[in-house]
Amino acid sequence: MQIQHTPITVAIIEDDSMIRESYSYLIANSEGFEVVGAYKSYEEAAKNFLNIRPDVILLDVELPGINGIEALPKIKKLLPTVQILILTVYENNETVFDALSQGASGYLTKNTSSNKIIEAIKEVLEGGAPMSAGVARLVINSFQRNQNSPLSKRETEVLENVSLGKSRRRIADELFIDMETVKTHIKNIYQKLDVHSKADAIKTAKENKFI
Amino acid sequence: MQIQHTPITVAIIEDDSMIRESYSYLIANSEGFEVVGAYKSYEEAAKNFLNIRPDVILLDVELPGINGIEALPKIKKLLPTVQILILTVYENNETVFDALSQGASGYLTKNTSSNKIIEAIKEVLEGGAPMSAGVARLVINSFQRNQNSPLSKRETEVLENVSLGKSRRRIADELFIDMETVKTHIKNIYQKLDVHSKADAIKTAKENKFI
């Protein structure tokens, strides 16, 4: 029941006309919101973006022509300050992380309820990052270390430095130990991980979240 | 208004008795929830954990003795399936990422409203990852690439592979190009980033989110 001096302007890019229109209807009928564009492809949207300048864009991933992920950086280039919310059925690792790394500020799956979408639009404009539960868990899991690492604390530290591209000499200097010690640690790391090279050690360690 | 056959059991570790008791009261008076322990330190909690086995733990970061971050892996070891929610005033990068990498399943700041805390407990048990808006944004920002990278697509690809510890030969093989080409790319990368070594290139690129 608050007075909105300037309504929040929203654009939608979604190829399914049913979904597109239902979102349009939902948002247009929410107090303080205005739908300033609804398009079925990035190409169609791009023609009008510079005139309409929405605050928030709801973006589908599976689109004809340029898909949502590819569209993200292009949109950001045209409208650097716009907040982009992904709205899709895809909830697999790769799509989520690609979208986030390309500049999405939020990620909702299509089973999200109407009022949660409205909430999400408000939240993203207040500096939040709305995510569906499953997406949030994916994201958080990506940070979690394996608690059962076979590597000791020091070994983990050494391998982390190796993964930053540092040479043994440099690691030794930074950890205030002898290069021979670093050598021994790496030798032991290789043995524990059953690998025979830097690259394989980093790969195995990352896959198992030891580093 | 649904029937809870087995209430959700919650434990709280929080040194401020005011806050601890107010959370206890709040949760104990919510339908379907039971507070099975409220402690002012990890040490105190650890004595009782194996008997009470809560579903969810609300954990403060600033604690006397072992702090919340250090307590996380210890709790996980005692109770591998428990869901831990961090509840704190700290919202800086380091604390958030430390907590998540040590196994926290959610991160709430202390200005979170009562019913949002109850929501968060439910959410985390349903496989979600409740976060305050600011924390969510921190987490999402950590994924975002810099859109103004001076590196070309191929150069970025090469540098990513370098950062995985791969040798030039191996990168060449995997990208189906000559090793000399990889060398040229690396040469150009060094020039663009104004560095003279692998480690510095990776460091600069990561700091600026080029990779």
Place this chain on the structure above:
DNA sequence: GGAGTATCCCGCAAATTGGTGTAATATTGT
């Protein structure tokens, strides 16, 4: 007391790295 961790030492062959050039072809933006 034994297992694991952390530290340091030696030697050696093979591979990798970083620097200096040059240059053809392809792609992209205006």
Place this chain on the structure above:
DNA sequence: ACAATATTACACCAATTTGCGGGATACTCC
């Protein structure tokens, strides 16, 4: 269509790094 970038490739060189083999001392935790 032109200019700038990007991508590809080649040559020569010195220095450094890497991975593997062996062995040693000391400290901690259970």
